[in-house]
Amino acid sequence: MTGTTTARRVALSGSTRTSVERFAELVCPPELSDGRLMPALIERLELQLAAMPPLVSAALIAAFRAVDHGARLHRAARGRRLAALGRPRADGYIRALSGHGPRVRRDVVRLMKGLVVMSYYELPETRAQLGYEPDAYIADLARRRMETHGDEIRAADAAVLADEERP
Numbered sequence: 001m002t003g004t005t006t007a008r009r010v011a012l013s014g015s016t017r018t019s020v021e022r023f024a025e026l027v028c029p030p031e032l033s034d035g036r037l038m039p040a041l042i043e044r045l046e047l048q049l050a051a052m053p054p055l056v057s058a059a060l061i062a063a064f065r066a067v068d069h070g071a072r073l074h075r076a077a078r079g080r081r082l083a084a085l086g087r088p089r090a091d092g093y094i095r096a097l098s099g100h101g102p103r104v105r106r107d108v109v110r111l112m113k114g115l116v117v118m119s120y121y122e123l124p125e126t127r128a129q130l131g132y133e134p135d136a137y138i139a140d141l142a143r144r145r146m147e148t149h150g151d152e153i154r155a156a157d158a159a160v161l162a163d164e165e166r167p
Contacts (some may be wrong), residue, residue, distance in 0.1 A: 036125075037123055037126070044119040060111070067112070068081050115155055
């Protein structure tokens with residue numbers, strides 16, 4: 001069956017965006033804290049969430065909010081959300097979530113960290129700062145691959161296209 005699929009959009013707004021931004025400030029390198037890269041990071045994270053099954057992205061969005069508001073129960077937070085905590089208390093809270101308690105909670109927090117940090121390192125500004133330019137490497141590898149295995153690749157491509165044209 002052929003058809004078109006429409007891209008799903010996930011937009012973080014309001015207190016959810018605030019929750020994610022504070023979480024990102026805590027788990028990403030300090031360069032994120034100047035605020036310049038935050039809109040691009042949020043956009044990248046929204047794209048990742050949109051690529052996930054709707055229930056998974058909804059669960060992760062709920063997890064960001066739960067981590068933010070769950071800080072109110074952390075002794076050092078004194079009833080404040082993560083977004084309202086100073087850096088030392090906020091770091092302590094995130095470390096506590098990551099290192100103690102039920103395994104499922106630790107795994108979810110690690111997943112959240114992974115998504116946010118991956119979004120950060122996928123930003124063109126971060127890549128440039130690190131000197132990470134994979135496009136040139138990928139182009140060179142593709143060229144060498146075609147030189148070495150070009151006939152086999154073209155034959156495999158032709159076979160796939162021939163299969164697609166059959167009714």
